[in-house]
Amino acid sequence: MAITAQDVNRLRQETGAGMMDCKKALTEANGDFEAAKDILRKQGQKIASKRADNATSEGAVLTQVNAEGTVGKVIALACETEPVSKVEDFKNLAKAVLEAAVSTNAPTKEELLATPQADGRSLQDHITDLMGKIGEKIDVVSYETITAEKVVAYNHSNGKLGVLVGLTNTGGKEVTEVGKDVAMQIAAMRPIAVDKDGVDAATIEREIEIGKEQARAEGKPEEMLEKIAQGKLNKFYKESTLLNQEFVKDPSLTIAKLLDNTNKGMTVTEFKRVAIG
8 A cells, every 4th residue: 555654754753763664664564553563663672682782871860859859769761872862852761761750659660661651652662662763772771769758869960970869857947958969979979878887798898808908918917907907997988988978068077967967867868879871
């Protein structure tokens, strides 16, 4: 059957695929729109399979906090190259992923990707279809949620780094500004845990062994190695755990002191730092 420009445009509007791909799919499907959609999706699936092992070091990280300020979401949609990350279709897809995360509050990435969109396709189908159109791997590489008394979000200017921080004991005060400062601290200083109690045992053991080896290499006596290593571990806590870090904007304060100065007993419950590249 004859394939008209209107047919091609309709399929393009419904799938987002390119004009030539739509025309080819409709021709192959003998004008059957649903069959043509399947052809386009299989094209995306082939690309997904072929490029499954490809690195995705570009993309977009987006954050959003609900109106009550108690639940925050951060998603990272990754692709292979920077030009693709700047394409409008990719940006719109990243927004769709975040909107689905906020509206459904899906507990896992798998459930998020299964979310049906307005046109009936799942979020994963949208991703697969865009892979077919663009020709490179696209993937939701991070999906994180924080629930707290107060959640504050920060997006870095490069669009590839986002932070959520959860605060408690705010005393009903407006703490968005200090929360933003803490989120920016997390972005810049990359703490591994909120406090030393959040550092896993394997990391502590590794740091102690590193401290002992360094002391041994410096010629320190064996009986002093444990004490020296513990001292180095305390330095590690100060540098690598959020509440013990010096505040970048005012090194006379730790983050713990900064928060306590804002409201007595205020602290961080958890944080998420998500970056691409």
